[in-house]
Amino acid sequence: MPERADAARNRRAVLDATERLLAEGGGDHVSLDRVAALAGVGKGTVFRRFGSRAGLLQALLEERSRELREAVAEGPPPLGPGAPVRERLLAFLDGLGAIAERNAVLFAAHEQACAEDKYADPSYRFWHAHLAGLIAAGRPDADADFLAHALLATFDGDLVRHVTTPEDPRHFTRSVQRLALAVLGSD
Amino acid sequence: MPERADAARNRRAVLDATERLLAEGGGDHVSLDRVAALAGVGKGTVFRRFGSRAGLLQALLEERSRELREAVAEGPPPLGPGAPVRERLLAFLDGLGAIAERNAVLFAAHEQACAEDKYADPSYRFWHAHLAGLIAAGRPDADADFLAHALLATFDGDLVRHVTTPEDPRHFTRSVQRLALAVLGSD
Amino acid sequence: MPERADAARNRRAVLDATERLLAEGGGDHVSLDRVAALAGVGKGTVFRRFGSRAGLLQALLEERSRELREAVAEGPPPLGPGAPVRERLLAFLDGLGAIAERNAVLFAAHEQACAEDKYADPSYRFWHAHLAGLIAAGRPDADADFLAHALLATFDGDLVRHVTTPEDPRHFTRSVQRLALAVLGSD
Amino acid sequence: MPERADAARNRRAVLDATERLLAEGGGDHVSLDRVAALAGVGKGTVFRRFGSRAGLLQALLEERSRELREAVAEGPPPLGPGAPVRERLLAFLDGLGAIAERNAVLFAAHEQACAEDKYADPSYRFWHAHLAGLIAAGRPDADADFLAHALLATFDGDLVRHVTTPEDPRHFTRSVQRLALAVLGSD
DNA sequence: GGTTAAACGAGACGGTACGTCCGGTCTTTTA
């Protein structure tokens, strides 16, 4: 059975409200009561759709990154399969960096909310698997699993905000790319 | 004026209680009411001394890492000044890694509690300054500031717990050291 | 929209718990935490319904005196409209005195809690308006407003307790009635 | 042994601080921490001198009314012994009313603080005994004890403030006097 | 078009943490 029309409408309204609250007041400003009120929706609806605060933020993140995930999984090179490892890695970090730079507050709120089970988040697992695969391909001798975690650890919302300035909005991305190249080695 | 004797006693009791609760129930288990009760201390005392949940956890972290900080600042090589950059870097990461491995839960709780102003934490600033200094010395061309943040980002409590196993309790540290060497370059 | 069933249930439970605590330990015994616990209700519920300690006690008082208020406003003489001023006054003081004698502890706790805005309390305003009206009718030349306040001032919980004994449980009421007659004049 | 000089100084400082806080912020503003701080004195000193919050306010009241008490006890008529009952009663109410009008906030705070044992306060007992004696002398058939309580009940700080206006600063006193005359009877 | 089951809004609820404040006690320091 497909999603009912009103359900889809509400889903959208809730996500939009969340985004609005994130933008105007930071992560702590996003209480589920406020989200529901701003979305013109009952609190129960938010929970029925998203399960929890973490689920709500995850869904928003999911939405922001779906495009990248699809491009990575089955898009054309250099994001998708086929390109050399270095190019693919840089393209991926460029894409994810762009998302992080545009959604730093959301990233931060999501990390805060997920707390313990960050590594169970499907998005995280996808990014990690992709990164680890690339690293393993480029440096079979390295501890790809850890290095992938380490690279993803730099996508901390607060860190992104801390190094991103209006004058140089891509500073973070370039820095991560350089770090990744160092990790991959210069050979 | 030095700290009053009873004040010092209470400070100790509160920190010990915090530690005990952290050990037995994870970060969420540490509520300030419980800390006060377990320490045999009024709730007001906890707040007077530590200001907030974040302050309490910071103080505990501070205590755990004071020794390392002093060794780094003015101890003998290779931790202290005098040793070659690589040795100093590895020694520092070994020390901080050991702390992180032993206090992963505390690290996680602290990150959660500090939320927004992690980069204002004096401990963090010290580690960052030290790391950035070493990196700048070893790789004058690199973005030492960012790389230091990136290395410290791997000291995420959850990540540490995730990669640390009883069979290989220093896995995290070794991995970070390897990453640092890669960052520093292999020349 | 009428009050929800569970809301009504809880309202009742909270008021009952308050009453029980008042009875068993005096006004100071009524902390909102205890009320909530005894009522089997979350603390937030107490605050949502009653706003504050003062609001809770006011609600309890309100309940105790609603019957009298309705009888005064629209009941049969001598309480309600229609009876001669003296009879109505005595009947009113008899009713209010009975309430005060049965709820002296509650009266005392309420006065303590209301503190500053006692004169804004709707119950108080109603009693005052009624009394002042009667006095003005009986003694057009008197300062009815002040005299009404003065008569109500004798309904101090502590004073009621002080002059009420098991042997003469209506002593307070009779005394107030005599005072009121004196105020009204003997002509 | 007379009071030590510094003790007297402190006593004065504490009372002055109390008064200042009462004036600037109302009764709730007078916390003992603030009093001590404003007096430049340790909190313990306040308690050693005055025993409790109630004791502090009582002492302040005591000071304000000592003169009247002495005049009533052994001063010249009409306040002191010798004058006809009516004159003595009116003079007394005039004196006490003046104090109440000038110290309404203090009266209110004191009532709030004394809570349960208001009738044990030496000042209150003195006023009550005096009033009851006068009433008994003027109306041997009346319930002098209760009537004295009732008259004193009108000296409620909030009521005084409520009926006192800058244009008519003695309104309260005159009203109480009229009430007292009514109580005493018109014969 | 009517029926029906779901999804919904509104928001109360339990429970719990936080941080503030206060009264009164008691220890430590100091003069």
Next chain:
DNA sequence: TAAAAGACCGGACGTACCGTCTCGTTTAACC
């Protein structure tokens, strides 16, 4: 060695939040 300073205890208050639940009311999908 007594008094001052002020840290301390215990606990109340009020606020906020999450995730659950209740209870009528739409409303969309189906007959």
